[in-house]
Amino acid sequence: MPNRPKQILNVAGTEALRKTRELMLTRAGFLVISAASTRELNHVCRRTVFDLAVVDHAFEEDQKVKLAETIRQLSPNLAILEICRISPVIPGVEHVLRTPDPAELVREVNRILRGIES
Numbered sequence: 001m002p003n004r005p006k007q008i009l010n011v012a013g014t015e016a017l018r019k020t021r022e023l024m025l026t027r028a029g030f031l032v033i034s035a036a037s038t039r040e041l042n043h044v045c046r047r048t049v050f051d052l053a054v055v056d057h058a059f060e061e062d063q064k065v066k067l068a069e070t071i072r073q074l075s076p077n078l079a080i081l082e083i084c085r086i087s088p089v090i091p092g093v094e095h096v097l098r099t100p101d102p103a104e105l106v107r108e109v110n111r112i113l114r115g116i117e118s
Contacts, residue, residue: 005029005030005031006029006030006031006051006052006113006114007030007031007032007033007048007049007050007051008025008030008031008032008033008050008051008052008053008054008109009033009034009035009041009044009045009048009050009052009053009054009071009075009078010022010025010032010033010034010035010054010056011034011035011036011041011053011054011055011056011067011071012034012036012054012056012058013036013056013058013059013063014036014058015036017056017058017100018034018036020102021034021054021056021102021105022034024102024103024105024106025105025106025109028106028109028110030109030113033048033050038066038067038070041067041070041071041074042070042074045070045071045074045075046074049075050075050078051078051113052078052079052080052081052095052109052112052113053071053075053078053079053080053081054080054081054083054105054109055067055068055071055080055081055082055083055090056083056100057083057084057085057100058100061089064082064089064090065089065090065091068080068082068090068091068093079094079095079112080093080094080095081093081094081095081096081097081108081109081112082095082096082097083097083098083099083100083105084096084097084098085098085099085100086098095108095112
């Protein structure tokens with residue numbers, strides 16, 4: 001029986017970022033569902049079990065923290081990858097990527113979910 005594709009929750013503040021990340025991660029073999037707000041998070045987290053949540057760098061710090069709180073409330077065991085430019089703001093975040101580069105994101109997600117180093 002083949003392994004099911006890993007599912008990623010992509011939380012991004014703009015449609016362009018959501019679409020770019022969806023495309024890159026889907027091409028890498030992941031299933032991706034995107035959300036842009038706590039309302040959308042409430043909807044998708046109640047219907048899907050994710051393997052990783054990716055929280056975008058383009059949110060204000062307080063927005064990022066609120067989104068992470070919502071994710072942890074709805075999916076307490078879900079690891080979060082925070083994309084930031086300087087330092088993470090999500091308390092206790094499991095993974096950090098300090099660049100918004102899409103190729104780096106795919107490499108980091110592969111490392112986290114598949115143990116693939118590139």
